[in-house]
Amino acid sequence: MNAPLARRRSPWRSPLRGPWLTSVLGAVLLVGIPVLFVTGLLSYAAYNPGLSAVNDKTPDKGLLGFYLFSWPTHPYWLYRLTQGVHVTLGIALVPVLLAKLWSVVPKLFTLPPVRSAGHALERLSLLLLVGGGLFEFTTGILNVQLDYVFPGSFYPLHFYGGWVFAGAVLAHVCLKLPTAVRALRSRDLRAELRTPTARTRPETGDTTGLVASDPAEPTISRRGALGMVGLGSLTLLLVTAGQSIGGPLRRTALLAPHGRSPGTGPGGFPVNKTAAGSHIRPQDVGTGWRLTVDGGAGTVQLTLDDLRQLPLHRAVLPIACVEGWSTGDQHWEGVRLRDLAALAGHEADPPGVFVESVQRTGSFRAVALSAGQVRDGRSLLALRVNGADLTHDHGYPARVIVPGAPGVMNTKWVGRLTFGATGFPEHA
Numbered sequence: 001m002n003a004p005l006a007r008r009r010s011p012w013r014s015p016l017r018g019p020w021l022t023s024v025l026g027a028v029l030l031v032g033i034p035v036l037f038v039t040g041l042l043s044y045a046a047y048n049p050g051l052s053a054v055n056d057k058t059p060d061k062g063l064l065g066f067y068l069f070s071w072p073t074h075p076y077w078l079y080r081l082t083q084g085v086h087v088t089l090g091i092a093l094v095p096v097l098l099a100k101l102w103s104v105v106p107k108l109f110t111l112p113p114v115r116s117a118g119h120a121l122e123r124l125s126l127l128l129l130v131g132g133g134l135f136e137f138t139t140g141i142l143n144v145q146l147d148y149v150f151p152g153s154f155y156p157l158h159f160y161g162g163w164v165f166a167g168a169v170l171a172h173v174c175l176k177l178p179t180a181v182r183a184l185r186s187r188d189l190r191a192e193l194r195t196p197t198a199r200t201r202p203e204t205g206d207t208t209g210l211v212a213s214d215p216a217e218p219t220i221s222r223r224g225a226l227g228m229v230g231l232g233s234l235t236l237l238l239v240t241a242g243q244s245i246g247g248p249l250r251r252t253a254l255l256a257p258h259g260r261s262p263g264t265g266p267g268g269f270p271v272n273k274t275a276a277g278s279h280i281r282p283q284d285v286g287t288g289w290r291l292t293v294d295g296g297a298g299t300v301q302l303t304l305d306d307l308r309q310l311p312l313h314r315a316v317l318p319i320a321c322v323e324g325w326s327t328g329d330q331h332w333e334g335v336r337l338r339d340l341a342a343l344a345g346h347e348a349d350p351p352g353v354f355v356e357s358v359q360r361t362g363s364f365r366a367v368a369l370s371a372g373q374v375r376d377g378r379s380l381l382a383l384r385v386n387g388a389d390l391t392h393d394h395g396y397p398a399r400v401i402v403p404g405a406p407g408v409m410n411t412k413w414v415g416r417l418t419f420g421a422t423g424f425p426e427h428a
């Protein structure tokens with residue numbers, strides 16, 4: 001090396017970098033990330049992983065599953081809300097996350113990389129923080145957009161990554177809170193939002209080393225920079241939120257991978273997996289179709305006409321997928337799961353049910369529903385939606401619909417219901 005490092009011209013010369021700007025962006029993330037963490041944990045709980053191995057995408061969670069509880073059926077829009085917030089907020093925070101990384105980028109490349117034991121710890125926490133953050137946002141977005149590019153393994157990756165990221169955020173907040181509070185007090189936000197580029201000066205009194213020692217002339221004000229980030233977030237919010245809010249807003253959901261134009265008529269709402277895409281053959285769901293209802297003591301076989309003779313009930317419920325989109329409320333009509341349980345010998349106190357589809361390919365096999373979900377009178381084996389028979393894509397001849405639960409609980413092309421079981425017999 002021919003010149004001392006300190007005298008080399010730093011490539012990071014923006015006059016906007018400084019503890020105040022970093023802290024403003026940090027404050028936004030400090031509100032957003034806990035919401036992402038909590039709604040993410042809730043999403044795992046919503047699968048009722050404790051109920052069955054088929055529900056549990058992260059069987060090795062160990063102590064990290066300490067908080068799990070039986071997912072309720074009230075309010076019926078519960079998962080639509082928690083997961084809509086998780087996905088929409090996660091996407092909308094991307095510009096803030098990137099801006100925050102930009103604002104501290106010189107620190108990520110400081111030399112020497114480690115000066116002391118304390119410094120080493122701080123660097124390690126930064127590695128987990130930046131790495132964990134990028135990992136969580138990337139895996140989440142890839143999953144929503146690209147339909148499970150990591151087959152079967154998205155859930156554990158995102159779950160464990162979430163814990164690592166949350167831990168790193170907590171450590172970072174503990175380390176930086178005093179500095180951040182001081183920085184936020186050092187400038188007045190409203191005054192800053194009135195300052196044009198021409199009057200934009202580097203922050204003063206910096207003790208963090210974020211302010212460039214050799215700042216360039218400003219090309220944008222802090223107002224401009226924050227405005228750009230805010231506008232980016234707002235745009236992402238507007239082109240994402242429609243997929244869970246639905247109605248006319250669905251058309252604005254430009255980023256939504258599923259169902260922007262689901263067609264019209266009774267079946268005119270989004271379909272995630274089509275019958276053809278799930279390799280459902282006509283003979284699987286034709287006149288030869290039978291529903292097998294097993295109550296433990298014996299099985300009953302029902303044709304579609306048999307089912308239609310049973311008392312039919314209505315429920316207005318949405319499908320809300322882990323990917324953040326929702327069908328919005330639809331008018332379902334079918335046989336109550338608890339009536340089917342009674343038919344199978346469980347008149348009083350129906351137990352949970354193990355639901356299998358006639359589908360034999362794809363990642364989808366079966367799900368277990370809890371006793372609470374079976375007992376809820378709005379949980380149906382739906383035969384009709386919005387006044388017409390289900391279409392093949394919506395699960396004809398029969399699909400499950402459960403209030404408050406993730407979309408994956410709503411099995412299509414149902415072939416078998418086993419009350420009192422939580423898994424395939426060979427695993428039981």
Ligand SMILES: Nc1nc2c(c(=O)[nH]1)N[C@H]1C(S)=C(S)[C@@H](COP(=O)(O)O)O[C@H]1N2
Pocket residue numbers: 270271272273274278319320321322357359362364393394395406407408409410411412413
């Ligand atoms: N048989 C079967 N049922 C299924 C699925 C599937 O792939 N196969 N996908 C589940 C998931 S993940 C969701 S979100 C909903 C989506 O319902 P839709 O495909 O009718 O939109 O169906 C659920 N039921």
Ligand SMILES: [Mo]
Pocket residue numbers: 272320321322323407408
């Ligand atoms: Mo889903």
